[in-house]
Amino acid sequence: MQRLLNQVADAVQGVRAGQSLNELLARCPAELRPGTQALSFHVLRHLGGAEAVRKLLAPKAPPAKVDALLLSALALLWPVAEPAYADHTVVDQAVSAMRKRSGQSAGFLNAVLRRFLREREALVAQAGRDPAAAFNHPAWWLKRLQADWPEQWQAILAANNRQPPMSLRVHAGRGSAEDYLKRLAEAGLAGRALGPRATQAVVLDRPAPVSQLPGFAQGDVSVQDVAAQLAAPLLLADRAGLPPLPAKPRLLDACSAPGGKTSHLLELSPAAELLALDADADRLARVKDNLARLSQQAELKAADGRQTEAWWDGRPFDAILLDAPCSASGIVRRHPDVRWLRRAGDIAQLAAIQSELLDALWPLLKPGGRLVYATCSVFRAEGQDQVDAFLQRHPDARAVPVDGFTGHLLPLADNEDQPGGPSTIDGFFYALLTKQP
Structure with missing residues (x-):
């Protein structure tokens, strides 16, 4: 996991420096890319809160390379319904990753993470007083949404922090959405057709690699949001x-x-x-x-x-x-x-x-x-x-x-x-x- 954490930290460091996550993931070793993407998505969805807590625990920001791994670990320790890893695993592996990343900072990271775990409930509550941390979006973004959508802005922000469904478009000349659902079922995959406006759309119950989609290589179906x-x-x-x-x-x-x-x-x-x-x-x-x-x-x-x-x-x-x-x-x-x-x-x-x-x-x-x-x-x-x-x-x-x-x-x-x-x-x-x- 420590290799994965360092890849995630590299991605977070790059995004904070203004680089696209897609470009950063393209440089990631192929065998680590799926895991890096999944964990990077989680970290970025909790980055506002992680940054606010880090400022409480370490007001003077550490070097960018150290800060990126610290923020990644804090985000992975954030209280969620289904954490990706147990708390002790995150701390142990983050410290190991830091020894390779910046050895002299391993003790600092260990101390900050363990304090966060001891005081997590209070620190999360204190960080949540900052809207950017509570909603995990920049302050200017919140203000614009509030102005544009005064009744819906919080619901939009909540939707932004959820995992999206995987949607498919069945080739209009090669069958209906209902036909393709049968092919999915034969492949052990489940979904539902949407219609009537998006008549060729199918939403999978769970995301799947395109290699598992029947007829993808032949052009029978494409991945496209509804x-x-x-x-x-x-x-x-x-x-x-x-x-x-x-x-x-x-x-x-x-x-x-x-x-x-x-x-x-x-x-x-x-x-x-x-x-x-x-x-x-x-x-x-x-x-x-x-x-x-x-x-x-x-x-x-x-x-x-x-x-x-x-x-x-x-x-x-x-x-x-x-x-x-x-x-x-x-x-x-x-x-x-x-x-x-x-x-x-x-x-x-x-x-x-x-x-x-x-x-x-x-x-x-x-x-x-x-x-x-x-x-x-x-x-x-x-x-x-x-x-x-x-x-x-x-x-x-x-x-x-x-x-x-x-x-x-x-x-x-x-x-x-x-x-x-x-x-x-x-x-x-x-x-x-x-x-x-």
Whole structure:
């Protein structure tokens, strides 16, 4: 376990220095990666509390390398219903790990952890007076949520700290969700179909490696959150009052990586001429891999969607999906590092990029065409406020409300009217915009 703890501490140290957990896990030895990810997720979900307690026990912060392991151990000792390890195991292995990490600090770590165990109840209660520790989110994040969602902010934060379900999208051309449930049962896996809005969605009772999913390698199923599965049908389905799309529509997926929504568009419209764009060439490679697994074809270009002169051939699009760069504040339960990586000033900067993308892509849309604007954010600045401002700037744009699809979708257990039912969706925002002929 000591090797694992040092890997976790490296990950926590990297996140606190501003590095993405995904990038850090990629450097982890393959045999330790699953365990490192699981424990890192736990630590990051309790990091606010661990930091507050460490300040009580050791007001002068130790060196970053030492602090990361100390915080990891404190988070693993945090009182939870089902701890990953017994208390004595965490202390013993953390001290052993520290001897290899920074030998002179092993005694210090041992003393702090043992004091925490002796006074745990009182220390946790004292730390909980700090909202950032009580909710395990930065103070600025709490204030923004309180302003945006005064009735739901605590429930959103609680949802962020729970483990997410594993959701699948059954290939629309290769069977129904009900058919795939039978294949799962034969493989010893259980789940449930969601419908009616997310008709191809299946939520597993327990997460499973993709190697255990029947037909995954052949493209029969993909891993995709239920909320993300709403993008393609929202863009492509016939809607009252909207001109129908051509039989072979010209589509743009403007920020396509990693390709889940790209492949879903092609599942629902196999004859489409689709351009998948992304500013990050490395991430665009993941789109290529996803399409290859599903035996799909699209044109891929690494380019900034705002710089249309560099990539657009002048032919307008029938429909555009803009899944814009955002804070990822709606998918914190899947990416618990996000809350610690973001800064308060990031939201205005991201909103400016979103606005620039909308303005740049709108002229590329045919009259009568449609654009779906999406973000995996619960912040209004990246959702409804963004769309309201866009409509003010573009008199030829009209928002088309679609019940259960458009607006802010919140990851709340009591939102049974949302697609997928209780606790099955991440936080998302969708708007369907049409260009007046």
